Amino acid sequence: MFRRILASACLCATLAMQTSIAEEAVDPETLFSEAMKYRNNGELFRAIEIFETILNNQPGLNRARLELAISYHLTRRYEDAKQQLTQVLNDPETPDEVKLSITAYIAQLSGDIKTAAERNxxxxxxxxxxxxxxxxxxxxxxxxxxxxxxxxxxxxxxxxxxxxxxxxxxxxxxxxxxxxxxxxxxxxxxxxxxxxxxxxxxxxxxxxxxxxxxxxxxxxxxxxxxxxxxxxxxxxxxxxxxxxxxxxxxxxxxxxxxxxxxxxxxxxxxxxxxxxxxxxxxxxxxxxxxxxxxxxxxxxxxxxxxxxxxxxxxxxxxxxxxxxxxxxxxxxxxxxxxxxxxxxxxxxxxxxxxxxxxxxxxxxxxxxxxxxxxxxxxxxxxxxxxxxxxxxxxxxxxxxxxxxxxxxxxxxxxxxxxxx
The missing domain is CATH 2.40.160.40 (monomeric porin ompg)
Incomplete structure (x- = not known):
């Protein structure tokens, strides 16, 4: 469900993704594929570690940031997910259609945050x-x-x-x-x-x-x-x-x-x-x-x-x-x-x-x-x-x-x- 909302956003963000940098020991695209594989297999925490590693080395890779936001959402780290989405939303390089998808996703995320706050x-x-x-x-x-x-x-x-x-x-x-x-x-x-x-x-x-x-x-x-x-x-x-x-x-x-x-x-x-x-x-x-x-x-x-x-x-x-x-x-x-x-x-x-x-x-x-x-x-x-x-x-x-x-x-x- 979460992937469906941001699928187009991640696809468009790929266009803004920088090509691999020669000095990187590991190709970020390889790491990205590995993280997606872990997440699809239900190993969310391992996927988060890899997405965070990618962004520590190349913070401008918005595709990885969006997938990290989804992973945070799936692990109930709602505020962390919202922070990552907001960062991509405020990036002037983000295409308008991606911003529209992110805005819709944040609205859904806000609803989940409200539900989580209703503890009793x-x-x-x-x-x-x-x-x-x-x-x-x-x-x-x-x-x-x-x-x-x-x-x-x-x-x-x-x-x-x-x-x-x-x-x-x-x-x-x-x-x-x-x-x-x-x-x-x-x-x-x-x-x-x-x-x-x-x-x-x-x-x-x-x-x-x-x-x-x-x-x-x-x-x-x-x-x-x-x-x-x-x-x-x-x-x-x-x-x-x-x-x-x-x-x-x-x-x-x-x-x-x-x-x-x-x-x-x-x-x-x-x-x-x-x-x-x-x-x-x-x-x-x-x-x-x-x-x-x-x-x-x-x-x-x-x-x-x-x-x-x-x-x-x-x-x-x-x-x-x-x-x-x-x-x-x-x-x-x-x-x-x-x-x-x-x-x-x-x-x-x-x-x-x-x-x-x-x-x-x-x-x-x-x-x-x-x-x-x-x-x-x-x-x-x-x-x-x-x-x-x-x-x-x-x-x-x-x-x-x-x-x-x-x-x-x-x-x-x-x-x-x-x-x-």
Whole structure:
């Protein structure tokens, strides 16, 4: 993009470029070609060194100065880029058509300088909707509460709400790590979530208050990494339920264009309020690796991965480990709409049998889940900027103990919006 704006400028400036000087040990044209080769290969800092060497020896070579300005721009050295462009612009030998191109480029550069100065950005997210659940007695899921084999399957419905605030703070100057231009950011998010059942089923209501914060390093189109610190406060039924404190580091690397690999860890210390739940106390961990591939200018995406999980519960009959495999994808459905599908299989291998409940065998389970959804973005009218999302999820839990085998269907409908 930057090259396109100044292409004609560099071409015209070549006409003003002095011929090689006999006493120079290295031909400046050779150095120039070498610098362009380095830059085209992504080695921006090496290219800058060579352009600066050329100009130290022959400061009148405006072609090299313009390419140096572009290189400075690409490495976020905006003021240095502007200084080089201004020097060529003020040179009386610079042709008028070149000056016109430089003026347009400086205008774009000034916009980038203004954007870089906006170090802090905030946004809000709101989601409101309803749901129906074919098996509410299972509660919010095994990761939060274990299954009670004595309960009878019962359906229910209700409403859910989520509100979050996000803050992104970026350092004023980019970092130079290896040959990468890296942005340092600090991300913070506070979220309130509530899922409430109707028809007197309040014992299954779930509310969660969450705070995430931590640093991130982003090398555009190359890699990104973050280290999140997370605090959750959970309320289940009509009581305070648990406090979670954890970390969530991850690293994503672009193997090549539109293909990424991500490594992620989640480690969470769980502390429960009620005496009856103390057996679930412990440190829950998960390790995952997944690949994401995008097609058609990233309008179509496929993701596949594997994960190992360990809930670290204190009591052996509630402590499980296992592996998970998942496959998902998303694609356009119709104008301004997208559809998505996720399939997963997750194993639960329990460490001990629940002899207090009369079981002599350890639980061995596999949970199969399918999630199908579609979202539509409203681009005009009273609902402009809102998104309507409909989602259906089906869970089939296979267990060696029939008391723990179940299936579950949940349908959700919600309206969502970001406020910037």
């Amino acid at each position: 950005t905030s946004s809000f997210y709101l989601s409101l909707g309803g749901f129906s659940d074919s098996n509410i007695n299972l509660g919010p899921g095994k990761d939060i509460q274990d299954i009670d084999p004595s309960v009878v399957e019962n359906s229910g419905s209700g409403g859910q709400f989520m509100f979050s605030w996000s803050q992104r703070s970026r350092a004023s100057q980019a970092l130079h790590i290896g040959q990468s231009i890296v942005d340092f950011e600090w991300l913070t998010q506070a979220t309130a979530y509530s899922k409430a059942y109707a028809s007197g089923d309040s014992n299954f209501n779930l509310s969660v208050l969450t705070l995430n914060t931590g640093p991130a390093l982003i090398a555009e189109d190359k890699w990104r990494t973050a280290f999140n610190i997370k605090l959750d406060r959970l309320y289940f039924g009509n009581d305070a339920y648990a406090t979670y404190v954890g970390i969530n580091p991850f690293y994503t690397y672009s193997i090549f264009k539109d293909l990424e690999i991500t490594f992620e860890n989640t480690t969470t210390a769980r502390d429960y309020d009620q005496q009856v739940d103390q057996g679930l106390r412990g440190t829950m961990t998960s390790w995952s690796m997944d690949l994401a591939k995008f097609y058609a200018q990233q309008s179509i995406g496929i993701q596949a991965g594997v994960r190992y999980h360990d809930n670290g519960a204190k009591d052996g009959y509630q402590h499980y480990t296992g592996a998970e495999a998942y496959l998902g994808g998303q694609m356009p459905a119709w104008k301004n709409a997208r559809t998505y599908l996720t399939l997963s299989s997750r194993d639960y291998r329990y460490k001990a049998s629940d002899t207090n409940a009369g079981f002599t065998e350890k639980r061995d389970e596999t949970e199969y889940m399918a999630i199908l959804g579609v979202s539509h973005d409203f681009r005009s009218g009273a609902l402009k900027s809102w998104t309507l999302n409909a989602q259906y999820s089906y869970t089939d839990n296979k267990s060696n103990l029939t008391e723990f085998a179940y299936d579950r269907s949940i349908f959700e409908l919600s309206m969502r919006r970001y406020f910037f």
